[in-house]
Amino acid sequence: xxxxxxxxxxxxxxxxxxxxxxxxxxxxxxxxxxxxxxxxxxxxxxxxxxxxxxxxxxxxxxxxxxxxxxxxxxxxxxxxxxxxxxxxxxxxxxxxxxxxxxxxxxxxxxxxxxxxxxxxxxxxxxxxxxxxxxxxxxxxxxxxxxxxxxxxxxxxxxxxxxxxxxxxxxxxxxxxxxxxxxxxxxxxxxxxxxxxxxxxxxxxxxxxxxxxxxxxxxxxxxxxxxxxxxxxxxxxxxxxxxxxxxxxxxxxxxxxxxxxxxxxxxxxxxxxxxxxxxxxxxxxxxxxxxxxxxxxxxxxxxxxxxxxxxxxxxxxxxxxxxxxxxxxxxxxxxxxxxxxxxxxxxxxxxxxxxxxxxx
Amino acid sequence: xxxxxxxxxxxxxxxxxxxxxxxxxxxxxxxxxxxxxxxxxxxxxxxxxxxxxxxxxxxxxxxxxxxxxxxxxxxxxxxxxxxxxxxxxxxxxxxxxxxxxxxxxxxxxxxxxxxxxxxxxxxxxxxxxxxxxxxxxxxxxxxxxxxxxxxxxxxxxxxxxxxxxxxxxxxxxxxxxxxxxxxxxxxxxxxxxxxxxxxxxxxxxxxxxxxxxxxxxxxxxxxxxxxxxxxxxxxxxxxxxxxxxxxxxxxxxxxxxxxxxxxxxxxxxxxxxxxxxxxxxxxxxxxxxxxxxxxxxxxxxxxxxxxxxxxxxxxxxxxxxxxxxxxxxxxxxxxxxxx
Numbered sequence: 001x002x003x004x005x006x007x008x009x010x011x012x013x014x015x016x017x018x019x020x021x022x023x024x025x026x027x028x029x030x031x032x033x034x035x036x037x038x039x040x041x042x043x044x045x046x047x048x049x050x051x052x053x054x055x056x057x058x059x060x061x062x063x064x065x066x067x068x069x070x071x072x073x074x075x076x077x078x079x080x081x082x083x084x085x086x087x088x089x090x091x092x093x094x095x096x097x098x099x100x101x102x103x104x105x106x107x108x109x110x111x112x113x114x115x116x117x118x119x120x121x122x123x124x125x126x127x128x129x130x131x132x133x134x135x136x137x138x139x140x141x142x143x144x145x146x147x148x149x150x151x152x153x154x155x156x157x158x159x160x161x162x163x164x165x166x167x168x169x170x171x172x173x174x175x176x177x178x179x180x181x182x183x184x185x186x187x188x189x190x191x192x193x194x195x196x197x198x199x200x201x202x203x204x205x206x207x208x209x210x211x212x213x214x215x216x217x218x219x220x221x222x223x224x225x226x227x228x229x230x231x232x233x234x235x236x237x238x239x240x241x242x243x244x245x246x247x248x249x250x251x252x253x254x255x256x257x258x259x260x261x262x263x264x265x266x267x268x269x270x271x272x273x274x275x276x277x278x279x280x281x282x283x284x285x286x287x288x289x290x291x292x293x294x295x296x297x298x299x300x301x302x303x304x305x306x307x308x309x310x311x312x313x314x315x316x317x318x319x320x321x322x323x324x325x326x327x328x329x330x331x332x333x334x335x336x337x338x339x340x341x342x343x344x345x346x347x348x349x350x351x352x353x354x355x356x357x358x359x
Numbered sequence: 360x361x362x363x364x365x366x367x368x369x370x371x372x373x374x375x376x377x378x379x380x381x382x383x384x385x386x387x388x389x390x391x392x393x394x395x396x397x398x399x400x401x402x403x404x405x406x407x408x409x410x411x412x413x414x415x416x417x418x419x420x421x422x423x424x425x426x427x428x429x430x431x432x433x434x435x436x437x438x439x440x441x442x443x444x445x446x447x448x449x450x451x452x453x454x455x456x457x458x459x460x461x462x463x464x465x466x467x468x469x470x471x472x473x474x475x476x477x478x479x480x481x482x483x484x485x486x487x488x489x490x491x492x493x494x495x496x497x498x499x500x501x502x503x504x505x506x507x508x509x510x511x512x513x514x515x516x517x518x519x520x521x522x523x524x525x526x527x528x529x530x531x532x533x534x535x536x537x538x539x540x541x542x543x544x545x546x547x548x549x550x551x552x553x554x555x556x557x558x559x560x561x562x563x564x565x566x567x568x569x570x571x572x573x574x575x576x577x578x579x580x581x582x583x584x585x586x587x588x589x590x591x592x593x594x595x596x597x598x599x600x601x602x603x604x605x606x607x608x609x610x611x612x613x614x615x616x617x618x619x620x621x622x623x624x625x626x627x628x629x630x631x632x633x634x635x636x637x638x639x640x641x642x643x644x645x646x647x648x649x650x651x652x653x654x655x656x657x658x659x660x661x662x663x664x665x666x667x668x669x670x671x672x673x674x675x676x677x678x679x680x681x682x683x684x685x686x687x688x689x690x691x692x693x694x695x696x697x698x
Contacts, residue, residue, distance in 0.1 A: 290654070
């Protein structure tokens with residue numbers, strides 16, 4: 001709670017009173033989350049979303065921009081008094097804040113010309129249901145000094161906020177809050193830290209790094225393996241780390257994507273959804289095939305990374321969608337969202353979990 | 360001294376870490392002790408390099424001297440390269456000939472020069488009758504490239520040669536030919552064995568590591584070890600699986616021996632085997648094709664890590680022969696198919 005309290009000092013004094021008597025809206029919300037879930041229930045099954053369920057009114061160029069980049073995941077508590085109509089204002093405030101941070105100690109006027117530019121924009125369609133708030137994108141661009149190149153801005157840092165199938169979370173927050181519990185950042189960590197600080201100060205929220213545990217990594221591997229593709233670009237690969245002393249040992253287990261798909265199809269019995277039993281059986285099959293050859297129990301080791309033709313994820317909270325632009329054109333948009341779904345669905349449970357932990 | 364030679368000297372000296380500068384220059388044995396004493400080794404590296412290049416220039420150092428310095432540097436930093444192993448054999452009825460190192464060198468050089476014209480070959484004799492060879496490749500029309508050389512280590516009168524990875528794949532057959540002819544062999548094959556640790560590769564192919572299969576001698580120290588363990592344990596705790604633990608220890612020791620393992624950092628297995636299910640008979644039961652997998656093990660010290668798996672409860676004892684055969688077979692790249 002330390003960092004939360006320290007950022008809280010900057011919030012308007014009218015709210016300080018509430019804070020001291022222990023009834024900030026945030027705390028009320030956390031209270032209700034705590035009541036609702038004393039521990040995070042693991043969904044025994046997950047539906048594979050159909051196109052009709054998903055938003056089709058997307059901006060293909062923007063979505064294409066999200067592919068092929070490595071994103072570091074953070075979970076985020078709801079934003080207090082965030083408004084989609086103020087995006088322009090946020091952009092200039094954040095840009096002034098960044099400039100101030102970069103030249104610490106010097107007074108900076110809002111709206112002054114700096115070498116960087118900040119933009120806020122919505123990412124249409126990046127959501128699971130109609131009720132989910134719109135996703136939005138924040139970018140730090142470098143401004144060219146030459147007037148001729150004025151239109152060409154180089155992207156220095158990108159972050160986006162989204163909520164996909166956030167129903168259970170949305171029920172627990174009051175109207176003053178915007179719930180975008182997943183934050184994904186690409187770019188220098190110092191920029192992530194500055195942007196994070198500004199959001200914490202401005203919207204009374206809290207970021208925490210989102211590690212992906214082996215359980216969720218297996219889910220992602222299974223869901224991504226399940227995707228039928230015309231052309232597979234990479235093997236389905238698992239990386240295990242073996243905690244043996246005195247020497248560490250890494251085991252990479254790559255399966256030809258067509259064979260991995262065949263194995264999944266053989267395990268997968270319930271149309272339209274993926275069940276926990278299927279994911280477990282899929283992993284157990286891989287374990288037993290490995291054990292038959294090497295007599296090593298992979299189940300006793302630690303799964304640290306999964307990567308497929310569709311996407312890859314690392315236990316330290318880094319993900320990357322590997323589909324390239326050409327496959328993006330080939331595949332319907334819902335397909336991409338489906339990948340994002342695979343990435344994002346778990347975070348909601350995790351976000352709740354984190355909220356509980358911080359009590 | 361030619362400008363390109365001066366540049367080659369400069370780049371080679373720059374590679375050497377300051378802490379090893381004196382040792383490597385002494386091993387190079389080109390500049391005299393007295394000359395080295397007059398050099399200020401406490402100045403900035405850039406200035407030191409400049410002084411040393413000037414000194415070499417004064418002594419009329421040639422490109423061959425620079426190549427020798429590069430070999431010395433590489434000998435010190437041999438673990439920075441990944442080494443391949445080539446195995447040669449004699450034809451039927453071919454007898455062991457008398458081996459002459461000078462003849463080997465001149466014949467090796469001749470074969471390469473005949474084919475490429477612009478190739479530079481340097482030799483440096485090393486311990487245990489080994490010779491280090493440095494080859495800077497050129498073509499008919501282009502001068503040898505000093506910055507992408509290949510190093511070869513050949514132990515005289517043995518059928519093995521170790522080479523650093525070759526940037527020009529097309530030159531590998533030529534290199535093989537030069538080695539075979541110069542060492543009076545008939546045939547050469549690249550082994551499925553690779554490592555950064557040249558000395559471990561040597562230990563594996565020359566069977567110099569100690570793998571003891573005698574259980575008679577090793578039972579005594581094993582008992583001592585298990586007793587030692589017990590001292591640190593609470594006496595009230597009873598090991599229910601003590602017998603099993605001792606069996607795992609014994610089997611591991613029988614497999615790997617008491618001695619430290621040769622050092623390898625990776626092993627790779629291309630599996631093309633049919634999937635057989637333990638749980639559920641119908642998983643992939645219809646499928647005739649094998650499951651295509653590529654398994655890569657990597658560790659700072661692979662064999663020691665594998666040795667510790669069964670005692671840690673992560674693997675069965677004995678471990679799979681696919682893993683334990685690595686030093687015996689002298690292989691760490693495998694293709695596995697169903698019989």
